[in-house]
Amino acid sequence: METNSQFRTIELSDPAFEQEGLRFLTVKTPNLLGRGDICLFVPEVEDGISDLPIYILLHGVYGSAWVWAWMGGAHRAADRLIKKREIRPAIVAMPSDGLWGDGSAYFAHHGKHFDRWIVEDVPQVIRETIPSAKESISLCIGGLSMGGYGALSLGARFPGKFVAISGHSSITRLEQMADFAEEPLAEY
Structure with a gap:
């Protein structure tokens, strides 16, 4: 470390x-x-590999770092695809959104920078702690529902940061948070 x-x-x-x-x-x-x-899937790779890509998966409202793994089996899908050589070995990072209210929407508010947590801190701490990512420069982001909105929004606001962006069943406007979260929109 x-x-x-x-x-x-x-x-x-x-x-x-x-x-x-x-x-x-x-x-x-x-x-x-x-x-x-951050829940991480770290595939087994040969010693000396230090540039695995990092795929960040953002969860939706009510979720946390564990949702992609323990409700969706994302790590199993990644492992299967790696073993079949359909994708290159990669680290799958599944961070919490910061755990504000029903969901932070991955924006800065209430003095907390939920956006910079994802875009800056998550890749940095992975590079510091996981030897196979120490020299990683390839960063992708995707998400589901609020997480899809977060991925699309962060990808647009930090365009040079990601080589790929994906949203799945995404909300597409912040106003849609009102359909899920009890916190008033003015709080975002």
């Missing part, structure tokens, strides 16, 4: 207790004014 990290604390799950390539990471970041969680 980096000794000159920008993060005050980083906790990475113990490999002895990990299963199916899933790892869990908790990091304290100024962008969230606290801690954020």
Whole structure:
């Protein structure tokens, strides 16, 4: 782990207790004014590989870092596709949205930068903690529902950051958060 990290604390799950390539990471970041969680799928690769692409999957309202893995099996799909050589080995990062209200919509509000958490902190802490991503420059983002909206929005607002963007069953306007979240739109 980096000794000159920008993060005050980083906790990475113990490999002895990990299963199916899933790892869990908790990091304290100024962008969230606290801690954020990331569920990771890290495929087995040869020693010395340090440039795996990072695919960020954003969850929808009510969800968190675990949803893509434990409600959708995203890690199993990635592993299957890697083994069939249909996709190149890649790290799948499934961060929480910052856990504000029913969903942060991945925008900055309430003094927290939910957008920078995803765009800056998530890739950086992965590069610092996962040797196979240390030199990764290929970053993709996708999401479901609110997460799809987040992926499309972040991709548009930070166009040089991502090589691919994908939204699935996405809301397409912030006003649609009112259909799901109890927090008033003015709070966003």
